[in-house]
Amino acid sequence: MTGAQLRLYASSAVSGRTLQALPVTGAWSETGVTWAIQPATGTQVATTTSGSGYRQWAVTEQVRAMYAGANHGFLIRDAAENAAGRLQGFNSREEGSNRPQLVITFGPGTPAPPPPPPPADTTAPETTVDSGPGNPTTATTASLVFSASEAGSTFACSMNGAPYAACASPLQLTGLLPGGYELRVRATDTAGNTDATPALYAWTVQTGTTTPPPPTGCTAGPVTVGADRDAWIEQKDPAKNYGADSTLKVRAKAAENSRALVRFALPATPAGCQIVGAELRLHNGSPVAGQTLQALRVNGAWTETGVTWANQPATTGTAATAATPSSAAVMAWNVTAQVQAMAAGTNNGS
Numbered sequence: 001m002t003g004a005q006l007r008l009y010a011s012s013a014v015s016g017r018t019l020q021a022l023p024v025t026g027a028w029s030e031t032g033v034t035w036a037i038q039p040a041t042g043t044q045v046a047t048t049t050s051g052s053g054y055r056q057w058a059v060t061e062q063v064r065a066m067y068a069g070a071n072h073g074f075l076i077r078d079a080a081e082n083a084a085g086r087l088q089g090f091n092s093r094e095e096g097s098n099r100p101q102l103v104i105t106f107g108p109g110t111p112a113p114p115p116p117p118p119p120a121d122t123t124a125p126e127t128t129v130d131s132g133p134g135n136p137t138t139a140t141t142a143s144l145v146f147s148a149s150e151a152g153s154t155f156a157c158s159m160n161g162a163p164y165a166a167c168a169s170p171l172q173l174t175g176l177l178p179g180g181y182e183l184r185v186r187a188t189d190t191a192g193n194t195d196a197t198p199a200l201y202a203w204t205v206q207t208g209t210t211t212p213p214p215p216t217g218c219t220a221g222p223v224t225v226g227a228d229r230d231a232w233i234e235q236k237d238p239a240k241n242y243g244a245d246s247t248l249k250v251r252a253k254a255a256e257n258s259r260a261l262v263r264f265a266l267p268a269t270p271a272g273c274q275i276v277g278a279e280l281r282l283h284n285g286s287p288v289a290g291q292t293l294q295a296l297r298v299n300g301a302w303t304e305t306g307v308t309w310a311n312q313p314a315t316t317g318t319a320a321t322a323a324t325p326s327s328a329a330v331m332a333w334n335v336t337a338q339v340q341a342m343a344a345g346t347n348n349g350s
Contacts (some may be wrong), residue, residue, distance in 0.1 A: 002107035004063035006046070006074055007054045009098035012089035017050035018079035019088065021057040023065060024072035041075050050088055054098070063104065121191035125150040127199040129185060135203035135328050142173040144201060148187035158184040158198070176205045180325050182289075200289050202325040218273035229304040229349070230262040238309035247285060250293060261298065261307060263349025266342060278339035280320075280350060282331045291326035294319035295333040297341060298348035313348060317341065 006021050026039030033039075044065070046057035059074065066072075078088070091098045126149040133142040146155065146169045157167035160182055167185070186198035231243035232250070235257045242249075248260035262282075269275065280295055300313030307313075320333040335350065342348075 001060075001064060001067065001104055003105035004058075004060045005103040006057040006059045007101040007103060008076065008090040009054050009100075010050070010052050010088065011091050011095075012087065013050055013052045014088065015049075015051055017088065019048050019050055019055060019057075020077050020079050021046045021048075021059055021062075021074045022077070023059075023062040024075050025070075027072060038075075039072060047079065054101075055090075059102075063102070121189065122193060124193040124195050125153045125187040125189045127155070127185050127187040127195045127197075129183070129199045129201040132183070132201045133203050136206045136324065136330070136332075137203060138206055140174070140176045140205065142176060142181075142203070144171045144173070144183055144185075145169050146171070146185045146199060148189070148195075150187070150189040152190045153187040156186055156188070178205050178207050180204050180323075182325065200327065202289060202327040204324045204328060218270065220270035220273050222277075223267050225264050225267055227262050228265045230260070231302075231304050231307050232258055232260045233307060233309040233312055234258040235309050241305060241308050243304035243307065248282070252291070259309075259312070261302060261312070261349060263298070263347065266339070266347055269343065275336065275340050275343055278334075278336045280333040280335045284326075284329055284331050287327040287329065289325065289327035293322045293326055293331060293333075295322075295335055295338070295350045296320075297335075297338040297350060300348060302348065 022041040022043075022045055024039050025042050028037075028039045042062070042065070044062050046059050046062065048055050048057050057074075062074070076090070091100070093099050128147050128149075130145045130147055132144040133139060148155070155167050155169065156164040157171060158164045159173075164184075164186065171183070180202065181204070182200060182202045184198040184200050186195045188194040229243075230248055231241065232245065232248045233242065234240070234249070234251075235255060248262070249258045250260050251258035262280075296315035296319045297317045298313050299316035302311075302313050317338060320335050320338065322331050322333050324330065324332050338350065
């Protein structure tokens with residue numbers, strides 16, 4: 001619809017008046033409407049001047065609204081009601097001639113606007129390392145497979161803190177020397193969003209054996225012993241003992257630090273032998289990357305069911321730092337010097 005005109009024929013007229021046409025917004029009936037129950041009107045107002053013959057109002061927008069919603073017709077009124085009582089008369093539909101008319105013009109419709117563009121992609125992909133070398137391993141080569149949560153993503157890798165560089169999965173590494181390795185991988189999607197939390201994979205390359213050969217004349221091999229007591233203690237509950245727990249907890253947190261104690265019964269040194277190596281191993285049940293974990297020799301007596309933060313024994317000597325990253329499944333410390341001192345003096349554990 002491109003236009004609409006309301007036409008009413010003036011059966012009587014007085015010049016100099018402004019006549020309004022407003023859209024009716026409520027239902028009414030021809031035989032029931034009264035001044036007291038007249039329906040409300042909308043805000044769109046069309047005007048024309050008074051006079052004889054057909055009077056016309058441009059009601060295009062009002063009729064468009066009727067097509068879009070409800071059609072209750074028009075209200076005609078004098079723009080200056082409560083004036084001198086001048087009457088304007090129009091032919092009704094009951095009159096035999098010159099009845100009310102609504103002239104509607106149709107034409108080509110306005111094309112619908114194109115749909116809005118999709119919202120910009122601002123969500124970064126998630127990066128995952130799906131597989132990698134065993135930890136620890138003696139292999140000098142490694143193959144690491146990684147993926148992203150969004151198809152079409154590209155990758156950048158950083159080895160042991162080096163700057164990120166483009167890489168692809170699977171990543172093949174060769175010529176690895178004994179030591180710890182950390183690979184960080186981050187994905188970037190096709191919209192340019194980069195994962196702010198790169199995936200981390202850590203492992204340790206070891207030599208074929210971790211125990212030095214015994215001195216000449218000693219025929220004994222390595223001996224593995226289990227702990228004869230262990231416990232953990234926490235700063236926030238200094239009087240509580242955790243010797244019966246199945247987990248040893250170590251935490252670094254302000255006013256809530258936790259420490260673990262463990263002791264082993266040292267085996268007798270075989271004839272002709274001396275202690276040339278000792279490694280403390282603990283299974284890491286909840287790996288957390290980026291921590292530096294130390295083992296120190298305990299310098300006082302303690303019991304598994306009695307030790308607390310408040311009465312914990314002192315330590316002595318130089319701390320041993322874990323040879324494996326804190327994300328490893330098995331943590332290992334070189335405690336040769338500490339065990340040699342325990343064998344020569346008192347063994348209170350670490």
